[in-house]
Structures are given as C-alpha cells and as structure tokens.
C-alpha cells in the first residue's frame with residue numbers, strides 16, 4: 570500500500586498578541602505603570618504609525634495557518650481576540666489569557682509532530698519574553714521565531730548608567746537574556762585619580778547586548794538573520810526585528826525580507842557571492858542611545 574503524503578500542520582503563535590485588530594498600534598495604552606515609565610510620547614506616536622494588529626494580519630493571509638494560538642496577559646485584550654472567531658469562522662483559533670511564557674512552555678513540547686511546522690511572533694513591550702520560552706520553541710526544531718526585541722527604548726533603559734538596578738528589573742533582565750552574563754557585557758570598572766573604583770555603563774551597551782542575543786538565537790535555532798531596526802521619529806532605535814529558525818531556506822527568505830527594512834550592516838559577501846550570516850558586526854551609531 571502506497572503511503573499517502575501527509576499535509577503539513579502549520580501553527581501560528583502570537584504570544585503577546587494585543588487586542589487583535591487595530592487600525593494603528595494602540596497596545597501601549599494598557600501598559601502598566603512600570604512599562605510606561607520607559608516610554609515617551611514620541612515613542613508611542615511613532616509606534617502607532619508602524620503596525621496593524623498582528624493577529625488580524627496573520628488571520629487575513631491568503632494561505633492561512635492550520636492553527637492560531639493567541640495569548641495575552643490582559644483579559645480585556647484577550648476578550649477582543651475572542652471576537653476574531655466570528656470574523657474568521659473558517660480558522661482554528663485558540664485564545665488564552667495569561668503569561669505567554671508559561672503558555673508557550675506548556676504548548677511547545679506538544680507541537681513536535683513529524684508534519685508540524687510553526688511560526689511564533691513574539692512582540693513584548695519590555696523584557697517579558699523569557700529565554701526559557703525561546704528554548705522551548707527552539708527545542709521543537711519545528712519553529713521559527715520573529716521577535717520584536719524592544720532593546721532601544723525599553724530594555725536598555727532598565728540598565729541604568731550607575732549600575733544601580735532595582736532587583737525586579739535585574740530579575741526581568743536575567744530572565745530575558747537567560748542568565749546574568751548581560752551584566753558583565755554592559756558595565757566596566759573605572760578607577761579615578763584617587764584610586765576609587767566605580768562602575769559605569771559602556772557606550773556601546775545596546776550593540777553588545779544585541780550581538781549577544783542574536784548570537785544565542787543562532788546557537789539555539791541554527792540560523793539567525795541580521796536584525797532590522799525600527800526607529801522612532803527622531804531616528805532613535807526602539808526595537809529590532811529578529812528572525813531565527815531551523816532551516817537555511819527560511820533564513821534566506823527572512824534575511825531577504827529584513828533587508829528591506831533599516832538594516833544594521835549589509836551581510837558580508839563570500840568569495841562565491843553568497844551572503845554569510847551575521848557575525849555581530851553592527852554600526853555603532855545604530856545602537857547608542859542616551860542612558
């Protein structure tokens with residue numbers, strides 16, 4: 570008996586999904602006080618110009634996914650996500666309210682079927698995406714991830730110039746970077762004329778963190794594209810669009826797409842004319858912000 574070729578089960582996870590459909594991006598309006606301290610009006614206005622609600626855009630695709638998983642910690646937004654079922658009756662939609670990290674870490678190990686492939690879009694507005702969540706997705710060897718990594722305005726601002734970081738922020742950063750290594754990358758000791766040593770934040774902290782993060786993504790998933798920068802109206806980087814995944818073809822496509830955005834550096838050409846993957850060569854001015 571000839572075996573029938575099984576179709577692929579294509580999974581879409583949008584883990585920091587927001588409200589689903591919005592003409593402009595308004596998700597910041599519900600951010601908690603701590604998150605809002607990190608933002609400014611310019612940033613919010615700039616954000617609003619950039620993105621329509623990611624769940625709606627994924628559902629509206631001509632070639633849809635087989636399953637959609639939308640997660641948001643905010644019950645009001647999750648309720649609006651539920652409304653998408655009425656709008657897209659033909660789509661298989663699962664909505665959960667809760668912490669995206671716990672939800673993905675629970676779901677990912679179950680999505681390892683032979684004919685399963687998936688995309689996870691991860692769009693947190695702070696250091697809320699735990700490294701363990703990426704490990705759970707990378708461990709399936711089935712998922713590619715697209716991450717809006719809010720290094721510019723949110724994460725880098727938690728890393729104070731003095732090194733005096735509230736415990737809660739430090740714990741969040743440790744979770745996001747998967748350990749405490751980030752701290753040794755961004756601070757250096759300086760000794761003054763009197764022999765007193767003080768800690769200070771290095772000028773290229775954001776560049777170092779991005780290199781570190783993308784390098785780790787590459788190790789975890791196999792391939793990672795050169796990030797694309799999204800800036801506010803003053804030209805300051807607010808987040809980086811990152812891609813990582815298990816397949817070289819996916820890498821090639823993602824790298825091509827991200828190339829259309831504001832890139833950090835063009836990929837290095839090999840002698841044979843093909844692009845090599847980034848080794849963390851980032852233009853200094855693209856990263857350095859005040860803080």
Ligand SMILES: C[S@@+](CC[C@H](N)C(=O)[O-])C[C@H]1O[C@@H](n2cnc3c(N)ncnc32)[C@H](O)[C@@H]1O
Pocket residue numbers: 584585586587588589591594596597599620621622623624640641642643646667668669670692693694697
């Ligand atoms: C930047 S917004 C997402 C915007 C959305 N991707 C879009 O395109 O409209 C971030 C969302 O993450 C949610 N959020 C924050 N922390 C979360 C967590 N730990 N787990 C799940 N959702 C979270 C917020 O409620 C907010 O809706």
